[in-house]
Amino acid sequence: MLSTLRKFLRPEARPDGRAAAAVQSEPPAWSPSRVYAVGDVHGRLDLLDALLARITEDRRDYDGRPSLVFLGDLIDRGPASAGVVQRVVELTRDPAWDVTVLKGNHEEALLLFLDQPEFGPTWAEHGGGATLAAYGVRPPASRTDTAAWSAARDAFAEGLPADHLELYRSMALWAERGDYLFVHAGVRPGVPLEAQDPKDLLWIRGEFIAAPRAAEHVVVHGHTPVEQAQLTRWRIGVDTGAYATGLLTAVRLDGTDQQLIQARA
Ligand SMILES: [Mn+2]
Numbered sequence: 504m505l506s507t508l509r510k511f512l513r514p515e516a517r518p519d520g521r522a523a524a525a526v527q528s529e530p531p532a533w534s535p536s537r538v539y540a541v542g543d544v545h546g547r548l549d550l551l552d553a554l555l556a557r558i559t560e561d562r563r564d565y566d567g568r569p570s571l572v573f574l575g576d577l578i579d580r581g582p583a584s585a586g587v588v589q590r591v592v593e594l595t596r597d598p599a600w601d602v603t604v605l606k607g608n609h610e611e612a613l614l615l616f617l618d619q620p621e622f623g624p625t626w627a628e629h630g631g632g633a634t635l636a637a638y639g640v641r642p643p644a645s646r647t648d649t650a651a652w653s654a655a656r657d658a659f660a661e662g663l664p665a666d667h668l669e670l671y672r673s674m675a676l677w678a679e680r681g682d683y684l685f686v687h688a689g690v691r692p693g694v695p696l697e698a699q700d701p702k703d704l705l706w707i708r709g710e711f712i713a714a715p716r717a718a719e720h721v722v723v724h725g726h727t728p729v730e731q732a733q734l735t736r737w738r739i740g741v742d743t744g745a746y747a748t749g750l751l752t753a754v755r756l757d758g759t760d761q762q763l764i765q766a767r768a
Pocket residue numbers: 576607608609687705725726727
């Protein structure tokens with residue numbers, strides 16, 4: 504009994520020590536400072552505020568200036584995209600936080616609509632209609648009414664606060680802290696970071712999710728919704744589909760520690 508327990512507590516002492524040694528040959532992922540990385544918010548200001556309250560409480564024991572990384576897709580689908588972006592703009596001005604906002608494919612779609620109103624119907628079908636409405640613009644009812652979409656684009660550009668536009672335009676494609684890489688969707692496996700196609704960073708799913716190890720880093724990402732956050736050795740996925748599920752997830756990284764922090768509707 505005791506020896507069984509010992510084997511359980513000390514897996515390196517198992518007779519099949521080869522497998523255990525192979526696992527131990529990789530040191531655990533390391534973050535040099537505390538990071539909170541927040542998954543896809545998609546217009547759920549209610550969940551974002553609940554999560555920020557938990558994160559604010561959680562950081563009390565931390566003396567440094569923690570990083571707050573938004574993993575993209577702040578907007579679309581949910582009802583309060585403008586409010587979510589306003590909250591994030593406020594956080595970027597708060598010296599207590601080192602805020603990084605990554606671009607998601609939905610923010611890319613918003614920027615594309617500003618340049619090309621004919622993209623509006625496609626954006627609206629993927630949740631952009633809710634974002635237009637949140638900024639006080641009624642999405643045209645007809646896909647093919649190009650004049651109406653052009654007018655909607657102009658009204659949107661007119662009403663969009665300058666600091667929101669600046670935030671959308673300044674969103675990064677990725678960020679790095681120690682052994683961790685933060686990116687909206689993921690990376691193409693085996694391709695060096697500097698050679699990655701931005702389209703993959705914003706859109707990739709299957710090949711990245713299926714890869715046992717896609718990058719040198721541990722990749723922390725959103726974009727592909729999962730019922731429960733995935734913490735594996737080389738990949739941490741925190742998009743818990745907040746818009747549909749009412750569950751918004753962040754991961755806290757500090758040294759070798761990894762903890763989930765969540766808010767539920
Ligand atoms: Mn996405």
